[in-house]
Amino acid sequence: MREGWKLKPLGDLVRIASGQVDPKDTEIARNLSVGPDNLRSGGGLERKGIKTAGQLEQISGKYAFDSDAILYSKIRPNLNKIALVDFDGICSADMYPIWVRDDRQAAREFIFYVMNSERFVADATSRSFRTGLPKINRPDLESIEVPLPPFPEQQKIAEILRTWDEAIEKLEALRAAKKQQLEGFTAHLINQSQA
Numbered sequence: 001m002r003e004g005w006k007l008k009p010l011g012d013l014v015r016i017a018s019g020q021v022d023p024k025d026t027e028i029a030r031n032l033s034v035g036p037d038n039l040r041s042g043g044g045l046e047r048k049g050i051k052t053a054g055q056l057e058q059i060s061g062k063y064a065f066d067s068d069a070i071l072y073s074k075i076r077p078n079l080n081k082i083a084l085v086d087f088d089g090i091c092s093a094d095m096y097p098i099w100v101r102d103d104r105q106a107a108r109e110f111i112f113y114v115m116n117s118e119r120f121v122a123d124a125t126s127r128s129f130r131t132g133l134p135k136i137n138r139p140d141l142e143s144i145e146v147p148l149p150p151f152p153e154q155q156k157i158a159e160i161l162r163t164w165d166e167a168i169e170k171l172e173a174l175r176a177a178k179k180q181q182l183e184g185f186t187a188h189l190i191n192q193s194q195a
Helices: 108-115 118-126 138-143 151-194
Strands: 006-009 014-016 032-034 063-065 070-073 082-084 089-091 095-100 145-148
Touching (some): 014 138, 082 108, 108 145, 108 151
Parallel strands (some): 032 089
16 A cells, blocks of 8 residues: 555445435426436446436435435446436435545545446445345445545546546547448448449
8 A cells, every 4th residue: 555545444435325305206306317327337427318307207215416426326336337426316226325424535536436446346246246136235335445545646646537537538429420420421432332
């Protein structure tokens, strides 16, 4: 372990939501509702298709979250479905909203990247096979030890990883656009040769 770094149980650094809200309640029904399908494997939020609880006519209990939360799918932790959110809403009971307990001790974005790491995913996955459906429970999630550098170093690490994520997203968008152009050009050439 590097100098100044500590190993801490995740539960010492974060608070996991407890107590659910009723999506049939008029106020709650106005909230955007995030389900496991909205979380991307490897991190990120698929905003397309997110609707309010009322639009989705939801009836089962949900967890409330705010823009300071990290959403983590507790079902099949090997899929590594996790996201930072920038809005208030509700989410499926199959995921946990998670908040940093003390934002002077742990940076939210750093905790997101730690939870998104191969080591964390492997640890969570190994603890999830107690039932027929792989699922990690709250005590097991809270007991996973995570490396914690000094706060300024956490911020620098998170900034570097965010920059890489943004670059990868831009590259993927460029690749998708190039593929679409190539498909269009190919179709045009085939149509021209058949004319």
